Amino acid sequence: MTQKQYLSAIKKLKLYAHHYYVLDDAITSDEIYDKLYHEVLSFEEENPDSIALDSPTQRVGGAILDGFEKASHLTRMWSLEDIFNFEELQKWIEKSAKLTENMSFYCEPKYDGASLNLIYDKGSLVQAITRGDGSIGEDVTQNAKTIRSIALSIAYQERIEIRGEVVIFKENFEAINRERLDKGEAIFANPRNAAAGSLRQLDSTITASRNLVFLPYGIGENTLKEKLLHKRMDLIYALGFREPPMRFICKKASEIEAFYQKMVQERDNFDMMLDGMVIKIDSIESQEEMGYTVKNPRWAVAYKFPAVEKVTIVKDIILQVGRSGTVTPVAIVEPTHIEGVVVERASLHNFDEIERKDIRIGDSVIILRSGDVIPKIIKVLEYERDGSQKVTTRPLYCPVCKSELLDEGALIKCQNLECEARVVNAIIYFASKPCLNIDGLGEKIVETLHKEGLVRSVKDLFSLKLEQLLALEGFKEKKSKNLLKAIEDAKGCECWRFINALGIEHIGEVASKTLCDNFGLHVSNVNKEELIALDGFGEEMAESLMEFIRVNRELIGELQELINPKAPTEKEEVSENPFKSKTLVLTGSMSQSRGVIKAMLEEFGAKVSGSVSKKTDYLIYGEDAGSKYDKAVSLGVSVLSEDEMRKMLL
Ligand code: IVH
Numbered sequence: 001m002t003q004k005q006y007l008s009a010i011k012k013l014k015l016y017a018h019h020y021y022v023l024d025d026a027i028t029s030d031e032i033y034d035k036l037y038h039e040v041l042s043f044e045e046e047n048p049d050s051i052a053l054d055s056p057t058q059r060v061g062g063a064i065l066d067g068f069e070k071a072s073h074l075t076r077m078w079s080l081e082d083i084f085n086f087e088e089l090q091k092w093i094e095k096s097a098k099l100t101e102n103m104s105f106y107c108e109p110k111y112d113g114a115s116l117n118l119i120y121d122k123g124s125l126v127q128a129i130t131r132g133d134g135s136i137g138e139d140v141t142q143n144a145k146t147i148r149s150i151a152l153s154i155a156y157q158e159r160i161e162i163r164g165e166v167v168i169f170k171e172n173f174e175a176i177n178r179e180r181l182d183k184g185e186a187i188f189a190n191p192r193n194a195a196a197g198s199l200r201q202l203d204s205t206i207t208a209s210r211n212l213v214f215l216p217y218g219i220g221e222n223t224l225k226e227k228l229l230h231k232r233m234d235l236i237y238a239l240g241f242r243e244p245p246m247r248f249i250c251k252k253a254s255e256i257e258a259f260y261q262k263m264v265q266e267r268d269n270f271d272m273m274l275d276g277m278v279i280k281i282d283s284i285e286s287q288e289e290m291g292y293t294v295k296n297p298r299w300a301v302a303y304k305f306p307a308v309e310k311v312t313i314v315k316d317i318i319l320q321v322g323r324s325g326t327v328t329p330v331a332i333v334e335p336t337h338i339e340g341v342v343v344e345r346a347s348l349h350n351f352d353e354i355e356r357k358d359i360r361i362g363d364s365v366i367i368l369r370s371g372d373v374i375p376k377i378i379k380v381l382e383y384e385r386d387g388s389q390k391v392t393t394r395p396l397y398c399p400v401c402k403s404e405l406l407d408e409g410a411l412i413k414c415q416n417l418e419c420e421a422r423v424v425n426a427i428i429y430f431a432s433k434p435c436l437n438i439d440g441l442g443e444k445i446v447e448t449l450h451k452e453g454l455v456r457s458v459k460d461l462f463s464l465k466l467e468q469l470l471a472l473e474g475f476k477e478k479k480s481k482n483l484l485k486a487i488e489d490a491k492g493c494e495c496w497r498f499i500n501a502l503g504i505e506h507i508g509e510v511a512s513k514t515l516c517d518n519f520g521l522h523v524s525n526v527n528k529e530e531l532i533a534l535d536g537f538g539e540e541m542a543e544s545l546m547e548f549i550r551v552n553r554e555l556i557g558e559l560q561e562l563i564n565p566k567a568p569t570e571k572e573e574v575s576e577n578p579f580k581s582k583t584l585v586l587t588g589s590m591s592q593s594r595g596v597i598k599a600m601l602e603e604f605g606a607k608v609s610g611s612v613s614k615k616t617d618y619l620i621y622g623e624d625a626g627s628k629y630d631k632a633v634s635l636g637v638s639v640l641s642e643d644e645m646r647k648m649l650l
Contacts, residue, residue: 160223166215365380518530621639
């Protein structure tokens with residue numbers, strides 16, 4: 001094979017693979033493909049310096065990594081707000097209409113997998129990053145290269161981020177689980193976990209063996225000129241990516257609803273798991289105008305699919321002890337497939353609930369699964385009883401530490417502060433993502449550290465020594481050092497994380513942020529009246545916090561000293577200018593996109609709204625201004641050209 005023949009063979013293999021993995025339409029036989037592949041492989045063995053970067057042989061996986069490097073997305077990866085019914089859809093559309101005009105909607109499936117950001121530059125895949133916290137994820141480039149529907153090179157030279165979902169097709173998911181069962185390995189609970197787990201393998205040959213599929217759904221940083229999202233996506237598909245199995249552009253709520261119903265009906269026929277339909281505003285300019293909330297774009301929404309019900313059998317009722325000592329019963333059920341997920345547990349809430357529903361071990365029950373939440377038992381099929389069913393009684397002793405339980409009706413609590421389950425769960429919570437976010441400090445490690453007597457409370461984490469870790473089974477130097485570094489890095493965290501990590505009952509992430517915004521690091525000195533005055537705080541939350549502070553004042557002080565959380569930064573006061581606190585509306589095309597101009601005006605303290613009303617202070621217009629301009633004039637709202645607006649800011 002000559003160099004020229006080699007390059008043409010690669011081109012051919014890429015074409016075959018594109019048809020097979022992207023277009024689902026094989027144009028050759030396995031035999032022909034394999035023969036050519038082996039010819040390419042032997043050329044490469046003889047000419048290792050001439051291997052093309054996009055040769056299919058580069059997809060088999062590489063060296064086993066010690067861990068993943070962190071990597072930043074070029075632009076943030078957002079989440080989506082969920083809606084569940086037609087009424088919520090109509091509300092979302094009404095809200096959107098206030099922010100932008102000329103709405104048309106782009107609807108496509110919401111895939112249930114793991115999100116991945118691909119960065120291409122000068123036509124080559126340079127980095128693949130998992131979603132992570134939306135700003136920083138893990139670099140899984142080596143693994144991404146093994147996914148055949150991810151192009152290694154594209155015919156587009158400028159830097160672009162292509163976002164999508166990595167999924168496992170239902171058929172492969174079942175095959176993987178069958179294989180795992182045969183080998184005595186734990187099975188994956190659902191295709192999403194299987195996809196995410198396979199994408200985060202340190203050994204990329206395992207990723208390569210899992211038949212992952214990449215389905216693009218969006219674009220991050222880019223220099224594309226197309227003004228409509230669906231045109232931009234067409235361009236992405238044309239670059240060699242898979243198209244969604246269904247998509248639709250429309251203008252009205254009723255059309256969206258009809259398409260949604262169609263998708264619900266057809267979801268079982270798709271290769272991949274879907275958990276809803278995503279609706280996006282098609283115009284990029286409108287998207288920029290609408291902007292984002294803290295977590296989600298205002299221009300897109302996820303219309304979730306309805307929950308699914310199944311019949312199963314309660315095999316056992318076990319008890320779990322949480323970090324606050326609450327003992328929760330959980331039903332272990334006959335493993336049941338619901339929408340590609342193997343359900344093995346159902347939540348029972350508390351013993352009052354078990355008594356109310358009269359749930360017995362051995363009962364046939366209807367369980368309901370909706371989205372991510374643990375399935376619930378909604379009904380007992382009493383007519384299926386044959387007398388062998390057993391009633392469970394309320395527990396008297398803690399299943400973990402055996403101390404006597406306090407039974408308060410709905411709540412049954414273990415009062416022993418040193419109960420292993422309480423301590424371990426409190427530490428796991430302390431280290432979790434929305435708290436101190438200590439990477440690598442998961443359930444297994446916390447259990448080991450506790451069992452070995454190294455960590456008896458969260459404070460002990462900060463005096464762990466390298467020698468102590470190295471003495472534990474399975475702790476090599478790298479893992480131990482990484483863990484100590486992650487603990488050290490947690491120091492100086494944002495103040496709200498610190499408050500959240502304390503695990504105060506009824507005080508979650510949102511409440512912790514509110515507390516931090518209002519009292520900074522002085523939360524221990526607040527009184528109940530101040531708390532109840534806060535947005536979103538009720539009696540129960542205020543009491544829970546006051547009681548926690550009363551009992552743990554000393555501990556909070558010690559932890560604060562150890563962790564040294566950052567005081568929240570003061571919001572900078574905007575200096576005086578003609579637009580400060582004014583309501584503005586932008587219309588027409590301007591020297592920069594309206595999104596950019598909106599962001600600039602917001603920096604000056606203006607509120608930029610999408611529609612003109614009597615309350616509008618100024619309408620700022622660019623070229624080809626239309627109905628908004630006329631409306632402003634008719635309402636007597638002051639109008640300014642873009643130039644006039646800029647001059648006023650000088
Ligand atoms: S759009 C800025 N479209 O769902 C818009 N997301 O809940 C951000 N997902 O993190 C996402 N299918 O991993 C979008 N067609 C689709 C999607 C999709 C699946 C995932 C994605 C995202 C999560 C948001």
